[in-house]
Amino acid sequence: MKLTRLGACGATTLALVAACAGTVTPAGAASGSCTARYEPKTYPSGYVVDTVYYCDSWQKAPVYGRTLVTQHSWMYAGSNWYTCQRRDIGHQNPVTYNADGSANRNDWWLFTLADESVEGGPGYWGYLPATYVVQGDNWQPVPHVPDC
Template sequence: MPTATKSRFGLALLATGAVVAGTLALAPPAGAAGGSCSGPGPTVNGYATVYCDTYVTASVTQGSTPYEGDSREVGILYAGHNWFVCQIKGRENPVIQGAHNNWWLETLADVVTRPGASGWGSFPATAVVQGGDWEPVPGVPIC
């Protein structure tokens, strides 16, 4: 993914500390939720995006593959109405409120927590309201 800056509430944020995933619950676990992501999001560096609702603040990681190096946090994405570019099947997501999945959504973190990182990375489907256990999130294109 290309380097970009994401702005929420008109602020560009930069942080160097870690944030614990799952600190803000807004809805039932992804495994119990239905529906699909909808509405086109902004075009970011030529990439079309789609909006989905996320029910917890969670880590955005370097990648979705099973390799340990790819699981490093690059930032966090706040719970709410967020845009995603696409999704890819990879390593198992962190279990959030009992939800299980191995699909990851590509996005730009709200807060960059790793110095030198662009903020682009993978967000777990277990934090997305519209997901189901072990299934891709409806409405988000496959990468």
């Protein structure tokens, strides 16, 4: 899922990409990895993780519950943190598309606390599809983010 910067409509920042007319296209670097940061986060269960992984997302992305079937939240575009990722062969990510029309497909999901619920309130903990993350390739885990 090598994502390329959108050349049409002159977008130069992640925020501008979503405003472009036509098909929304990933605006990230063609390569790179997520950045680890010591930033403790507490899961709803009380478990604490000390390190999170910041990765870039190129547009507002859906966040799903534990079963990966129901979307309950949204994550805004930009640099966002994730605690881990998991693969679920039975639940493919929504397909996203690059500027050249090629598709991004995956079955890896990143665990995070979303920005906003679908009802407009605070977001919930859940899984974001890897197809919305700039780093990574089709059918591969996002580099440098540990398994859940």
